[in-house]
Amino acid sequence: MDNSVLITVIVAFFIASMAGYLIYLQRRLVIYEKQQNKATSPLPLQAYERLLLLTDRIALPNLINRNTATAISSTELQLMYNKIIREEFDFNVTQQMYISPASWKAVKNLKEKNLQIINQIGQQLPAEATGLDLQKAIMQYLMANPTAAFHELVSEALSYEAKQLL
Known part of the structure; x- marks a missing residue:
């Protein structure tokens, strides 16, 4: 060679x-x-999971179903709902670092809108109204204004973003 x-x-x-x-x-x-x-990747996915749970827990129809209004006044129930929503939100506030700013803003807006609905309806009821009266008034408002209960929209947005991570 x-x-x-x-x-x-x-x-x-x-x-x-x-x-x-x-x-x-x-x-x-x-x-x-x-x-x-x-x-x-598990951390962002867990954040979306927790925020989906938060969205479900502070959705007004679910809040009403989980918390019966027997033997309490409308004002007491209004305060209880406010406390529950704020505590649920505060417990999950750190999850914002794992999601998009737009999704976090949607979660915050859901919280604020739900508090606003509860407080406005509570203020319109007479002083002697019961918790059951408040629950009925909230449900009537939601039925008359389907866009007011936008927890499903927030849930869909969170789900969509979570699926983008997979």
């Missing part, structure tokens, strides 16, 4: 070996990046 052919074969072998090694390194890098993404 001629020296020039031998050198060509050695150079070709060297180039092929280096190309194979570079492909190997690239694949290892892709695997490493996937592992890093898996290591960090």
